[in-house]
Amino acid sequence: MKVRFWGTRGSLPTPLTAEDVGRKLAAAAERLAAGCAVADLPFHLRATYGGNTSCVQVDTPAGGRLMLDAGTGLRDYGHWLAGQGADAPRDHHILLSHTHWDHIMGLPFFGPVYHEGQTITFYGCHPSLRERLAAQWEPSHFPVRFDRLSATMKFVQLKHGQTVDIEGAAVTPLAQRHPGASYGYRIEHGGRSAVYSTDSEQKGMHDHRTQAFIAFCRGADLLIFDAMYSFVDACTDKEDWGHSSNLTGIEIAKRAGVKRLYLFHHDPMLDDERLDEVVSDSRLYAGHYRPDVPLEVAMAYDGLEVSV
């Protein structure tokens, strides 16, 4: 499978400012003048983690495609599709973790919804999925009405723990702890597996829901994990806000025998430099915690492609 991240930010879009870019350029120029190669610059100076909210593309080798969530990254995906010409798919399959705004706000700006001959099928475990989505198209929020869209919209109700075939992939949803509930997805195809788990609060390794989550992730080749907060913030000021930490993700991934952990749903409060520190710290912790269990730890960023 191939996984492409179109949006990795949590809560709300987080664009760079002119000042941010200026600071990066100045710091990069200083290092380059001292003989540093561009490729050796730290990620936060030569690139950006991006500011789009949750949207991930999963392609199977058999030609199936699933989109995970419809955050603002979906808009960029739509633009990319438009550049594919006649090769672009006309059937779109979007799995929703939940319908909090950062996971659906890209939809009104997803080009295919305005074109006849396009079919968009939404999958989710929440009831009244259509009404939940249509609400953001009300005149008080958006100028176009949901029932005036040119594309055909379909809705498929999924159930926690029940595996279904979508685009040739076996997809299993898991209920997660989050205000209003969210659902993670395990996607399997050709002996490979990826777990998408965002907006999920894990309370500790002995918590029964965390234990169920560890079983859900067992042996996965890739785990995309909500690591929005620091461990302490997730346990104190931001407890019950429905998110987890990098440390918890590492402990879960190692206990589950996951091969690669991608930290996801980045806190909009963290700039690129701080996110570089988070991934560096995370790798340090992965070296401390069960060091005999191998785990690759990385930070997801907008535009990243990963082969699974």
Added chain:
Amino acid sequence: MITMDERRHGPVIVLQLDGSLDSRNAPALEARLGALAAGGGAGLVLDLTGVAYVSGACLRVLLLAGKRLDGAGRRLAVCCARAEVLDILRISGLTRVIGVYPDRAGALADMGGGGDPA
């Protein structure tokens, strides 16, 4: 297995920990800190000289103990942590909410402890 050796220095209790602060030892640590938090005194210093490792389960215990002491107007601090343990405390964010001292004398001086162990 973890051993916990308790000494009183005036109004401050020092608990010297030896072993791994992992999920297996978290319940014992939680019980001991809970009992100490229920007592009096100015605060509690955890001497981590003999601790090679801390996992999330015990970080959570330390955090809750710190909150409980703070709520009672008392303090929790750690001292003598090895570099790798200090890394974990920092990565978790715990160093932002509890006192961290390089040595026991510094912790005691800052927390009003002193004199011979009683």
